[in-house]
Amino acid sequence: MKTRSIKRNLINSISAIFGLFIIIVFTFVDVSVDDWAQQQFKFELQEKTNQIKTSTHENSASTSDNSNNHYVYQIWKNNQTIKRSASLHPYPELDLLHTKIPINSYKLVNVTMPNNEPGQALLSSYIHRNKDGSSDYMYITVSTSTKSLDRMTGLLDILLIGSFLFSMIIMRIVAKKIVQKGLYPLESLNRQIKKFNNNNTYSNNDFAFYEHKSYSEIDLIIKELNNFLTNNRNNIENEKRITSDIAHEIKTPIAELITLTEVHQRFPNDARLAETFTDDILQISNRMRVIVENLLLLQRTSSTIELYKEPIDISLLLTSIQHELTFKYQDITNRIQLKTQLDTVIITDIFSLKTILTNLIDNALFYSPPASAIQINVLNNTHNIIIEVINVATINYSETEIQKLIQPLYQYDSSRSDDNRYGLGLSIINNICKINQYPLSITQTITGDFTVTVSIAQ
Template sequence: MNSIKKKLSRYISISISVLLVSLFFITDISVDSWISNEFDRAMVNKAGLLETLVSEAPEKIDFDFADEFMPEFSGVNDPEYFQLWRDNKIFERSETLKLFEDNELPRLAVALHKSSIINITLPDGRSGRMYFTRFKPQIDSDIDVKEAFGLAREEFVKNQKPMELAYATSNEALNQILWFVDIIFIFTSISAVIAVRLIVFNVVERGLKPLDELNAALKQINLNSEVSEISTNTLPEELVAIAEGINHFISENKILYSREKRITSDIAHELKTPIAELLNLSEVAIKFPNEKQLAASFKTDVLTITQRLKNIVNGILLLQKSASLSELEKQQVNVTLLINTIIITENKNARDVKLSVHHQCENIKTNEFAFTTVLTNLINNALYYSSDSTPIMIDIAPDQKTNKMKVTISNFSTFDYSEQDLVLFFEPLWQKDSSRTSEERYGLGLAIVKSYCEKIGATINVSIEHDQKIVFTIII
């Protein structure tokens, strides 16, 4: 099973850890480079100092070096080394080189005034680095070159013989520092990864805690509980929309549940009466088998009651069919012909039905069965729930607002309806007559109309005007 908490913790931990380790790695390389560069710079400065101690006089070259000022070149504790060459011969070397049999530093091929730094093994066996350069010694400032050599200073400098200097020192302390920095880097990286993992896990766990609270609140809600919604007061902003969607879903389901309970009760009530009548007829017929009057009407009564049961069941099945999820096939329907056919079929008492069809609305592409069922029920209702002396008005014209077809069916009702009643018109098995005295009406017709309108993409509304004029409007 996938876990949002684990995935989120893993991805965030890996991302931050990779970022931190990368930063630490770059920092480690930068620090190592800086320390190495500083070490090399110190070597260059020390070698430069040794170069300044060499000066050229008319008949000799002086090396003004004193061991007491640079004891690292004469002692045995952490010794350093230097060596000078002139004319490919050793000119001078440090006292520390004289302590060992291998007492020469390697020479390198470098250009004049150029230098090179390499790693070597020192005469004492330690690892070290050596700076090697080729230079011309400085001229003693107390000597007049013109008088001493008969040349101008520039000419004398050009003809000077170059000297070579090698300076070497141990880099073991440097390597220890670099290793120490690397160890710190590794330890810091591991600690950072562990810390990030713990912090991210705790943060994610706390961040997802509202989801657990939302889940706990959902578990307390059921269709029969008094709690009908989740409070959004303490929820974070990201969960408010989800909670509102859940609340809407709960509200819709509670309404549907209440509706189904009422429908179940109404269906049981509708079926109870004819079943009770059948039982009574059967019991009486069994008890009085020789009663001629009862025997004469028994078959007709049973057929009437059975037909009523059949109509109720057919109405329920038609309502169930209208609510199915299957798509309805559409075809061209002649509206005028269809309505005239329905009027002829339903208007058995030759009532006054006024039909007006706009020329633009004579044909429509829709499902013929669904559209016929809708119009049949509405026209039948209009004929049944109005007095014979009042007309039925059917008007079909383009709707100016939506550019669709507008079907209006109106009649003057024999019942006094209120605005509250209009809300219940399309509820299954709802009847204005709560005693349900009618044996022909079951309150399913308008529910079927509403369901089929939704299936064919139409909207239906009902309104009440003066003198209890009921107006059904379909936009399709």
């Protein structure tokens, strides 16, 4: 595929536009000057004709003269030749063009001169008043070569063509300079990108695109590139942290399994180890299974999942979730307080909504004081259905810590020692909300009320 160049296209476009403008101007000038020269030639021929008329009638006895050889003329009186120019003497049998035209009129025609040069002839007819009162019908034809006129107009055409070519060269050079200057910020940015690509990873950590002078178009590109670098660095740091946390979460139960197995092999007859060995192995294995399942769910919700929207009764769904969580929280029925203003079903994906509510209710029950109430509000406004899960948190989070809660495997320090929490619940919820385009909000009041809000468009 042929590579296109913005610079070359701009230069060609500017040159073509101004070239067309120059062609129009030069063509107008050429036509105007040619018309002016032709008109001047005609006026001069008319003036010469009038002079010949005057000199002829002042000296009517003369049949020849010594007029300028550039002009050839012949005069007729009542269709009889009365005078010929001296330049016609070598051609006694040759008569100039004699065509009838209206009295007192002129006619300019192209002719061939006696010496076979191209020329023009002015034909004129008039009535001459004699001294005795009589009048004669006169006819005169004056011819002259157009060689000098053609030479002048040809030279003018050459000058105009040369001027046009010179103007186009100058215009091309000026357009190139203007485009190069205009594209300099883009070329500077391109050099920075090459420099960034050629640098090593450590040099790129603090790299930022910049431009000494501010241009609205370039500033927008630089801003987006720097935002991309910032997001990319944050993603890399998150990936590093997630990888480290995954290794930590998996390494701990694996180390426990290895330790238990080695101790049992070393003391196979110890009754105390034998009694709990199977249960310990099963418990550790279940923990690993839960970690892997949550990680797989996190990965699944990190990309696009298939959504099957259907009518869902929120009350029945919440009852089902309470039943499923009863084995972990025996008093769940007494602790959850449902307040709903919804008189219709929710049209959404059952897997998405159930996963969101299950994780929110599980977190609220776990991270709130024992026997404290969990408030679930389902509100209906004009455009959205608002679901709020509110609990009293035992920890006062800062704004930065609240923003980190949706990061995978992030856990507040005091809860890391718990074997049943892995810091994946809110990350999974955040991913599902992004896929479904549900706005997610996490806030905490001064009194400690921790609220997670999900908005579902109707």
